[in-house]
Every structure is written in structure tokens, then in C-alpha cells.
Amino acid sequence: MITSPHVYLPVSVRAVMAKVLVALVPGIAAYVWFFGGGILVTLALATLAALAAEALMLKLRGKPLAMFLTDGSAAVTAWLVALAFPPLSPWWLIVAATLFAIVVAKHLYGGLGQNPFNPAMAAFAVMIVAFPGLMSQWPAAAQPLPFAEQLRIMFAGARHLDAMVMATPLDALRTAFASGEGRATVATALAAYPGGGLMAGKGWEWIALGYAVGGLWLLQQRIFTWHVPTAFLGTLALISGAFHVAAPERFATPLFHLFGGAAMLGAFFIATDPVSGAITPRGKLIFAAGAALITYFIRVFGAYPDGVAFGILLMNMCVPLIDMKTQPPVFGRKDGNP
Amino acid sequence: MIATLFRFKGGVKPETHKDCSTRQPIARAPLPSRLIVPLHQSAGGTPRPLVEPGQAVLKGERIGAADGNFSAAVHAPTSGVVKALAPHVMPHPSGLSALCVVIEPDGADRWIEREPVNYRSLAPDELRDELRDAGVVGLGGAVFPTHLKLKPSQGGRTETLILNGAECEPWITCDDMLMRERAEVIVRGGAVMRHILQSERVLIGIEDNKPQAIEAMRTTVARLGETMEVVAVPTRYPAGGAKQLIKVLTGIEVPYGKRSQDYGVQCFNVATAYSVWHALERGEPLISRIVTLTGNVERPRNFEVLIGTPLEELLPLVGPLPDTDRYIMGGPMMGFPLPSASVPIVKATNCIIAASPALFPPPPPEMPCIRCGACATVCPHELQPMELYWFARGKNFGKAQEYSIFDCIECGCCAYVCPSHIPLVDYFRFAKSEIWSREKEKAAADAARSRFEFRNERQEREKREKAERLAQKTAGARAADAKRALIAAAIERARAQKEQVQPRNTDNLTPEQQAEIAEAEARRARIRAMAQTPPEKPL
Amino acid sequence: MLAALFVMTGIALVLGVALGYASRVFKVEGDPLVDKIDAILPQTQCGQCGYPGCKPYAQAIAKGEADINRCPPGGEEGIRKLADLLGKEFKPLDAEAGVEKPKSVAVIDENTCIGCTLCIQACPVDAIVGSSKQMHTVVAELCTGCELCVAPCPVDCIHMEPVTETIENWKWKYPVAEIKERHAA
Numbered sequence A: 001m002i003t004s005p006h007v008y009l010p011v012s013v014r015a016v017m018a019k020v021l022v023a024l025v026p027g028i029a030a031y032v033w034f035f036g037g038g039i040l041v042t043l044a045l046a047t048l049a050a051l052a053a054e055a056l057m058l059k060l061r062g063k064p065l066a067m068f069l070t071d072g073s074a075a076v077t078a079w080l081v082a083l084a085f086p087p088l089s090p091w092w093l094i095v096a097a098t099l100f101a102i103v104v105a106k107h108l109y110g111g112l113g114q115n116p117f118n119p120a121m122a123a124f125a126v127m128i129v130a131f132p133g134l135m136s137q138w139p140a141a142a143q144p145l146p147f148a149e150q151l152r153i154m155f156a157g158a159r160h161l162d163a164m165v166m167a168t169p170l171d172a173l174r175t176a177f178a179s180g181e182g183r184a185t186v187a188t189a190l191a192a193y194p195g196g197g198l199m200a201g202k203g204w205e206w207i208a209l210g211y212a213v214g215g216l217w218l219l220q221q222r223i224f225t226w227h228v229p230t231a232f233l234g235t236l237a238l239i240s241g242a243f244h245v246a247a248p249e250r251f252a253t254p255l256f257h258l259f260g261g262a263a264m265l266g267a268f269f270i271a272t273d274p275v276s277g278a279i280t281p282r283g284k285l286i287f288a289a290g291a292a293l294i295t296y297f298i299r300v301f302g303a304y305p306d307g308v309a310f311g312i313l314l315m316n317m318c319v320p321l322i323d324m325k326t327q328p329p330v331f332g333r334k335d336g337n338p
Numbered sequence B: 001m002i003a004t005l006f007r008f009k010g011g012v013k014p015e016t017h018k019d020c021s022t023r024q025p026i027a028r029a030p031l032p033s034r035l036i037v038p039l040h041q042s043a044g045g046t047p048r049p050l051v052e053p054g055q056a057v058l059k060g061e062r063i064g065a066a067d068g069n070f071s072a073a074v075h076a077p078t079s080g081v082v083k084a085l086a087p088h089v090m091p092h093p094s095g096l097s098a099l100c101v102v103i104e105p106d107g108a109d110r111w112i113e114r115e116p117v118n119y120r121s122l123a124p125d126e127l128r129d130e131l132r133d134a135g136v137v138g139l140g141g142a143v144f145p146t147h148l149k150l151k152p153s154q155g156g157r158t159e160t161l162i163l164n165g166a167e168c169e170p171w172i173t174c175d176d177m178l179m180r181e182r183a184e185v186i187v188r189g190g191a192v193m194r195h196i197l198q199s200e201r202v203l204i205g206i207e208d209n210k211p212q213a214i215e216a217m218r219t220t221v222a223r224l225g226e227t228m229e230v231v232a233v234p235t236r237y238p239a240g241g242a243k244q245l246i247k248v249l250t251g252i253e254v255p256y257g258k259r260s261q262d263y264g265v266q267c268f269n270v271a272t273a274y275s276v277w278h279a280l281e282r283g284e285p286l287i288s289r290i291v292t293l294t295g296n297v298e299r300p301r302n303f304e305v306l307i308g309t310p311l312e313e314l315l316p317l318v319g320p321l322p323d324t325d326r327y328i329m330g331g332p333m334m335g336f337p338l339p340s341a342s343v344p345i346v347k348a349t350n351c352i353i354a355a356s357p358a359l360f361p362p363p364p365p366e367m368p369c370i371r372c373g374a375c376a377t378v379c380p381h382e383l384q385p386m387e388l389y390w391f392a393r394g395k396n397f398g399k400a401q402e403y404s405i406f407d408c409i410e411c412g413c414c415a416y417v418c419p420s421h422i423p424l425v426d427y428f429r430f431a432k433s434e435i436w437s438r439e440k441e442k443a444a445a446d447a448a449r450s451r452f453e454f455r456n457e458r459q460e461r462e463k464r465e466k467a468e469r470l471a472q473k474t475a476g477a478r479a480a481d482a483k484r485a486l487i488a489a490a491i492e493r494a495r496a497q498k499e500q501v502q503p504r505n506t507d508n509l510t511p512e513q514q515a516e517i518a519e520a521e522a523r524r525a526r527i528r529a530m531a532q533t534p535p536e537k538p539l
Numbered sequence C: 001m002l003a004a005l006f007v008m009t010g011i012a013l014v015l016g017v018a019l020g021y022a023s024r025v026f027k028v029e030g031d032p033l034v035d036k037i038d039a040i041l042p043q044t045q046c047g048q049c050g051y052p053g054c055k056p057y058a059q060a061i062a063k064g065e066a067d068i069n070r071c072p073p074g075g076e077e078g079i080r081k082l083a084d085l086l087g088k089e090f091k092p093l094d095a096e097a098g099v100e101k102p103k104s105v106a107v108i109d110e111n112t113c114i115g116c117t118l119c120i121q122a123c124p125v126d127a128i129v130g131s132s133k134q135m136h137t138v139v140a141e142l143c144t145g146c147e148l149c150v151a152p153c154p155v156d157c158i159h160m161e162p163v164t165e166t167i168e169n170w171k172w173k174y175p176v177a178e179i180k181e182r183h184a185a
């Protein structure tokens, strides 16, 4: 029997995912501008790997292929992997990460809608633990290598990168302080860093801006609510601001943190992942604020180049608890109403 | 005018499709060839039939008497002959049948003696009985007996009376047209209700997409000199839900399981007010209602239809288009497909929508929930439908109840926006009816257990008592034995005494002595024998 | 990779300990086992399990004397619940005990009834009313459908009628899931 409601909004999972992909385009455009077209190849590669893995897993799990393959969720995961990984990562690293994301982090947990961890971030975390070296090699921005050279690096494994590889600004700061020369300050460390831009490293800040633009569009499209990006960026700004005010020479500015690394990507595209994130309004605030805090501390005091992935993954683990504890009151049962 | 309107959370704005059926005035549907009047047309108990096959009935004659107070009577919609008292398929999602009175109209449409009452002269209790016996129920769709709602909570008064003309469901226009054309009766009916409830304020809430109805109601209220406020409420489904309208107009949230009169407010559909007036002032029971016939038809329109009219006899009036594949009773958000076109129009039937695959395409296949939260955003009862879905789907009913599944009004907003096209409401209905039936089963099992235990105890007790009686009897027997023994002992004693009279020293006697004794014995024996044989003749 | 493994194992250990602790601290003080078992049994009191009523059967299960698959009215669902409760393997209904049937209630043909009261004595839940030499009736709401009254009737006037679905007791069905999922419900 066909039951009520008999009418539906013309919405679908596919449309939601498609919008997310579209919203990534400004960021990708900036990426190409500053780092060259290699990222497009990486994106394509990741997408193909993701679709293949998805098809395989759907087949193994006896699910309708056509419906799920075209839902776009695999592509979103693939794109996030490609964008979160260092540019010019070797092809096998991207493929392995995507496979891990789809096969392990998504399907072994039950497929679309069931994964407790953001697949792209799970893959990022595993790879950064497994290949710390590869995961912190970043090419110099603003002087994109020729396309052919980029392909060589990605596919032929030409790892004579010394000329171009450098740390990200975040990394540069961390290593400067970690190297134990007590004299390092934010200013000197960033001055020593050739890619320093206006706020957080040349190129990166524009890419981050691109993500922010796309994210705001998604917000306007009501793909997600304001809670997560606001809480994430707000908390990050607050905590970094507090530290910065306390010791400006030791801690970078909030702007540096907001536009550096994967903060914008995380705030608008990863922490907002509905499947692995909290779902109640208050829960979203707690979730995003927690992720931002962890991100900041890993960035500043941890050993990894960025903390967004770990921040989000750790908070992913708390989601069931957060959701349970933040159930909003029901109609007619607010404050003391029995 | 009330200054501020309140806002309920959530809600959606589906396309309304109301214009098509409001272009023409309400028409009276012709007398059908037979009327199938279900006995059970209100929430509560099933009325018991008062007629028998072959009996002639008059229009407005009671054919089913309310079963207790939580029920409402049903009446013959026209004069004619009762043809049968038989089960007929019902306009119900189950497609099951229920007992109906089938009447063949005689065409005379002769009224029974109508007895209007002056509502001002009767006590509220009497008015309520009148309404119950006139079969007046909520015409918004829930068919809750109206007399039960016209009871102020603790004997006092219900401060605010709300007449619900919001009609938020798409396609439905029966209340709209009723307000446009028969505003006066509605307002008068509202005045009757106000009198019964002793209400201070009367608010008439109408969605602002019905300017003509608002206008008609406002002028009528002014003309009749009533102090009622006609309030235009923002058009947003489900603004016409009783709880939502109460919230919008008064700011009060009536939670699930609570009666709104306990919060000093009561809400009735405008069509109910209309029937209340007819029942009291005209003495005419509820035997017809306005029904919107719309959807995939040539001439959508509202009709005044006799209760019991088979749907199939109405359809030619509007001309369903050839690709019509089913009929929906109610609106597209909460209505259900009818099991057959032969079902009768009942008091709950506000609208019949002819549906076609083009007009109402079946939902795309269900995908897994991606926890996007859209459903929670639109839920007017501020529930978390995705969690409820998760529990209902996993048949984790305890959790579903913990997450307030019974607060869900099945408005369908959540399923309307779900990008995964999950039939959320179906899951909730399933879970609810499963929980109900389990609770019933559990109550039955508990009752059976205690009755079984009680019976065992009783049997135990009976056994015990029997045993005791038995014991007593044996004890009694023993007592008798003892008595007998006593008697025996006494006899024995007596004998012994007698024997004692005999000389003991009978041994070692000389022969003379023995002879003497023998003689004495003989003598005694003679005497004894003499004493025993009655003296027949003197010696 | 090794570090990752360690981290994962560490987390698993911590969580395991936490869960174990939680299960101890938040342990629900429950009814004694017999009552829990009895709560699952359908209380039909039919004796098909071989015990004079559900409670005795519950006691037998609790003592480990009886198997969990001997109650036909409880059916598969009942056995499953018992298996869950007792941490045992599910097994199909013991055919010796009987077969699962749709719920019925006893109906007495009132024209034939001679008022012998034998059925009243047989009914385990006092669902039959009537007194000696007067016709008897089954109170349908109280009848558990145990069939114990059928055999004793000397004039065979009691039969079982399956409970029919009506609009009042009709239930919404489980929505048909469109996606093939091997869902472990």
C-alpha cells in the first residue's frame, strides 16, 4: 500500500551530494591556480578508486548497484581524501587511502549512513600514522611545477623533491618550536618560511577562502545548519586568540589558524558530514567545538602537521553519547512541563 | 485583534492546490441508490444497532445508540427501508469491514419529528447528552465525540475557545467553502459552544491563504455582534493541527496525553460548530457533511453529501480522469488510499482525492538514513524522527517510547522532506500499533496470570477446606468410638460389679459348702429368671 | 602502522574496561529468574509444555529441568526471547509439545450446553461463567485459548474460533524495506 504522505519535496541523497561536490569547486579552482593541475588528476584518480571500491562492496553485500553507485557519496569521500592529502601525493597513496575509506571506514561499518567515522578522515589518519614522511611533504606554493613534472612525481614516484618540498606553514611553526631553539618566535619562524602569505601561507589562504565560499553556499542551500561551522570556527578563533594574546611571539594569530591547514575544509565539509556527526542542535555545537579544540591542541602541541582529522575523528567517537545527552525537549514538554 | 501570534517549530509548505475546488459553490449531492451507514463512526465505543432489516426509517431517525458516554449515535440520513445490517468494507487503511446499516431511500426524504432545543434553557449536561444523541463528532478528521470535548476541565470554565478553520492540508477546501458560504451558522454554533464552555475568548484561526473565508467570517462576526476574533494565521502545514493552532493562537503547548481543556483552551473544527448549531437549534442530527472531491478529476468541487453515500455514486459528479488509479481519503499529507470505491462517505471524510501516477508519483526507492537532520528540523512536535526511525526499524520499541514516539502526530512533514525517501511515518505507525498491541497482550497475559493464580489459590483453598472437613468427620467418628468405648466400658464395669456379687472364695470348698452355693445359685437364678419373665399370672 | 595498531588496541582495551565497569555499576537489579521467564511465557496456561501452567514451566526452565522450546502458544518469538534471556541457542518448537496456532477463543454452543459445569472446572483462568444446569458462556476477553475446556464437554458443544482481525485490533505492518539489507533485527 502507498501510504501518506503522498507528496514529497524533490530532494534526494544524490542532490545533496551533488551540491556538496559543487560547493567544493571554488576551493579546487584556487588549488589549481596555486598548485597546478595535478590535483585534478588526483581527484579523478580518487573518484575512480572510490567508485570501483563502492561497486565491489555493494556487490559483495548484495545491494542494488545502480542506486547506491550514483548517490554521489563515494565521490564526496574521494574528493575529500584528495583535497585533504598533500598535493602531488603518489598515486598509490591516494588509491590506498580511498580504498581504505570506502571499504573499511564506510562499508565494513554498514555502508551509506552507518559509518561512525568520517571515511575521508579515517583514511587520512591511518595514512598519516603509516606514512608520516609522505604525508608531510608539501610542494612550494605559488610556483606550480609544470603539469608533466607533477604527473611524474605522482606516478613515476620521482621523489627528488628536495628542491620543492617544504612544510606547510603550520608544520613550519611546529618544527621551529620543536627544534628546541628557544629563540624561535612566530614572526621569525614564518619569516624563515618561503611560502608565507598574507594570513596563513601563500595559496593556502585562498584555497581556504574558496572552501568557505562553497560552504556558505551550502548553508544557504540548507544542506547543513549554521551550528557546526560556527562552533568549529568560533572555537578555533577563540582558543587561538586566547593563546595568541597571552604569548604573541609563541602562538600564531587566530587568522593564521582559521585559514591555515584544513580548518575551513573541516569546518564546512568534514565536520558537517551528517552521517558521522552529531545531530541535535546542541549536540552539533558540542561536537564542532570539541573538534576545534582538539584540532588546535594537536596543531600546536602535537606531532602531526594538522589536527583537523584527529579532532573530528575523536569527536566522531563521542557522537552517540553527545546525541543521547542533548535530546531536545519535545513539544509541550519543555522546562518542567510534565 | 490579538497582538502577537506565536510560532510552532518546524512545518513545511507543500503546494496547496486549493484553487481548483473553490471555483464553484458547494453543491448538494443527489440522493444515492443506497446508503451504507457504518455504526462505528466516532472514536470510542461502537454504537449498538437500533433497527432491523425490513424496518422503515425516517430521515434523522436514530439507527445506532451511543455505546456509553464515550461514543456518539448514528442516524438515518434519509427516509427509506433498512435493507440489511451487514459488514461492509470501510474507508480505513486496513481495508477491513465493519457493521453497517444499509438503507434503501424511498425518495421522499421525510424527516422525523425534529425537536429543536433552546440551548440557553438547558443545563450543560443535558446539552452534552443532546449532542451525543445527535451524533455530533469532530469533523476535522479525528471524529472525537464533541460532547466529550465540550466539558470544562474541573467544573469551571474553559477560558479560550478556538474554532479551527486553518485547513492546512493541500487540496482540501471543505472548511474554506463552508466558511465562505455558511459563516453565520458557524458563528452561531461557536456561540453555543462558548455558552457551554463559558469561554471568555473565542478565536477563529484561518490560514492566510483563504482571504475570502477570513472576510466572510469577519463580516459575519461583526454583523451578529459577537465578540469573536477572526485571526489569519501564517500558511504553513500543519498549522491546522489542533495542537499547532492552539500554540499559534495562545502560545500554549499541549503535550501528548494531556487534554487541552486542562490548559484552559479547547479547539473545534468550524464544521463541528456548524453541526452543533444544527443539532440544537434545528434538532437535526449529523447526517451529512461537506466533502471536497478533487485531484485527478474534470470538475473538482465541494459537495454536501449524506453520510453513507457510496463513493462510487459520487464520482460521476466530478468525472475522474481515465488514468486515475486510486482514491485518497483526506489530504496528501495524512490521507490514506481507499481500499475500494464502494466505501461509504463517513463523518470523517473531509476530502476525496483522485490520484494518478502522474499527479502523485510513488516515492523513489528508500535509501539509508544519512542523518541529515532535515526531518528533525521540520517536525512540529520537535521530535528526532531519524532516531525514532532507527528504533522503530530495529523494533526497539522501548527506546522508541523513550524518544517519545507517541508524541508524533503522523503529520508526515518528516517523510515529506527526507532526501532518502524513507517512509518514516509508516515506521512510526507500525511501531505505535505494535506497542499498543503488545501492551494489550501484556495486560491480557498479566490478567490471565493473576486469574490463574487466583484460581489455583482457590482450588488450593477448596482442597484444604475439604481436607479439613474430612479430618473433622474422622475426628467425629473417633469421638463416637470413644463414646462407644465408654459405653462398653460402663457395661463391662456393670458386669464386673455384678460378678463381684458372686463369692470369690469358690476354691477349696468342701462339698457341703459347694452344695450350699449351688443351691443359692439356683435360687438366685430362679429369682433372676422370675424377674426377667414378666409375671403373667400371679404365682 | 604499528603505532596505529597499538593505539587501536589501547582504545579497545580502555573501552572494554569502561564497558565492563559500566555494566557492573549500572546493572539493573532484576526480578528473580523465574519471574522473568514467566513474563515471557504467554500465560495461556494450557499445559502443552507438560507442566500444569506457565509458572511451573518457568520454574522448570529456571532449574534447568526443561528445555526452552516446549511452549506452542509462545511460538518462535517466545522461544527466541527465552533464548535471549537465558543466553541459549534458539531451537525450533518441540513438535512433541504441539504446534503454533493462531490465537483462538473458545465458543460454547449455548443451545447444546447442558450446564454440566465440567468446562468451568477445566478453565484455568475462570473465563467461563454459568452455574450448574444453566447454560455456560465463555468471556472472550478472558479466554486464553488453551483448549482445556474442549475435551471435558460431554456433549461436544465447545469449539475454538480463531480471533479475527477487525478494524479495532488491526495493526500497521512493518514497512517493506526497498533496499535489500540483511538486517539483524
Ligand code: SF4
Pocket: B368, B369, B370, B371, B372, B373, B374, B375, B376, B385, B386, B389, B414, B417, B418, B419, B420, B421, B422, B424
Ligand atoms: S530526513 Fe531522512 S535521511 Fe535525513 S535524517 Fe531524517 S530520516 Fe535521515
Ligand code: SF4
Pocket: B375, B378, B379, B380, B381, B382, B383, B385, B407, B408, B409, B410, B411, B412, B413, B414, B415, B424, B425, B428
Ligand atoms: S510525522 Fe511525527 S515525527 Fe514526522 S514530522 Fe510529523 S510529528 Fe514529527
Ligand code: SF4
Pocket: C041, C042, C043, C044, C045, C046, C047, C048, C049, C050, C051, C052, C053, C054, C055, C057, C070, C071, C072, C073, C074
Ligand atoms: S505451553 Fe501452555 S502452559 Fe505451558 S508455558 Fe506455554 S502457554 Fe503456558
